[in-house]
Amino acid sequence: MKICASIAPPSQIPENVSGNAKNKVTIKNLSNPRRKFTENEKLVLYSEVGGVCPLCSNDLMYEKSKTKNKNFEIAHIYPLNPKPEELIVLKDVKRLNSDINHLDNLLCLCNGCHTKFDNPRTKEEYEELFTLKSGLIKLAKEKKLWSNSTLENEISELINCLVTTDFVFTNGDILSYNPKTITEKTNATITVLTKRKIERNVQDYFSFINFKFSEIDKIKPTTTETISTQIKLHYLKLKKEIPDYNQKEVFDAMVNWFQITSQNSSKEACEIIVSYFIQNCEVFE
Numbered sequence: 001m002k003i004c005a006s007i008a009p010p011s012q013i014p015e016n017v018s019g020n021a022k023n024k025v026t027i028k029n030l031s032n033p034r035r036k037f038t039e040n041e042k043l044v045l046y047s048e049v050g051g052v053c054p055l056c057s058n059d060l061m062y063e064k065s066k067t068k069n070k071n072f073e074i075a076h077i078y079p080l081n082p083k084p085e086e087l088i089v090l091k092d093v094k095r096l097n098s099d100i101n102h103l104d105n106l107l108c109l110c111n112g113c114h115t116k117f118d119n120p121r122t123k124e125e126y127e128e129l130f131t132l133k134s135g136l137i138k139l140a141k142e143k144k145l146w147s148n149s150t151l152e153n154e155i156s157e158l159i160n161c162l163v164t165t166d167f168v169f170t171n172g173d174i175l176s177y178n179p180k181t182i183t184e185k186t187n188a189t190i191t192v193l194t195k196r197k198i199e200r201n202v203q204d205y206f207s208f209i210n211f212k213f214s215e216i217d218k219i220k221p222t223t224t225e226t227i228s229t230q231i232k233l234h235y236l237k238l239k240k241e242i243p244d245y246n247q248k249e250v251f252d253a254m255v256n257w258f259q260i261t262s263q264n265s266s267k268e269a270c271e272i273i274v275s276y277f278i279q280n281c282e283v284f285e
């Protein structure tokens with residue numbers, strides 16, 4: 001692991017350092033101490049980037065003599081001990097966490113990218129890593145919601161029907177929904193391509209899904225209502241936990257959740273069902 005050796009002014013010593021530790025550090029060299037990360041913390045950071053350097057896509061492990069070896073270091077996004085010139089360059093930037101040693105301010109990088117990132121540190125590179133890590137933090141929150149949100153098993157049955165049925169579309173499908181709904185409920189953050197995909201999904205599959213839900217309800221009454229409520233609840237949780245997700249990110253997050261909950265089924269089928277629930281007003285106001 002790389003240890004930053006530059007000296008910071010006493011004001012840079014984090015507030016959360018205990019009294020004795022603070023004295024010890026001050027006597028030593030006035031710099032912020034690099035916390036020793038636990039193996040579990042390293043595992044969290046390694047998993048967060050999928051074992052691949054997020055800047056150059058290099059594998060973060062290499063094999064030698066039949067053993068796996070680390071090809072990564074844990075980088076501080078905001079420097080642990082900023083040099084005077086870095087304090088100037090980064091004076092107005094947003095921080096991911098007030099505690100410089102917090103996992104929010106750390107990222108696994110390959111050795112080469114870490115060295116390049118630190119020398120010299122530029123505002124543009126800092127902002128690139130800030131954005132990258134912000135996305136990873138939001139994704140982690142999204143994943144946390146998966147274990148607390150349930151979906152009725154019948155949704156898998158519906159996905160299977162979408163995947164295996166050879167559809168013949170008619171004008172009746174096109175006329176059976178109100179295309180104004182999608183336009184009224186979406187804004188510029190959905191992106192043109194995603195909005196078009198949602199419109200096409202609703203146009204082609206809305207009647208079929210309505211029909212399938214009515215069939216399921218005949219055998220297991222209130223299934224549709226239960227699923228609709230579960231979807232609305234998950235949407236509201238996403239909005240609460242990750243309020244700065246835009247509509248495109250919410251759509252993708254709902255699709256990811258569907259895919260995971262239905263045992264990694266077809267992404268296209270999950271997009272069709274999320275589109276249905278946008279039209280049906282469970283997703284987006």
Ligand SMILES: [Zn+2]
Nearest residue numbers: 053056110113
């Ligand atoms: Zn790299």
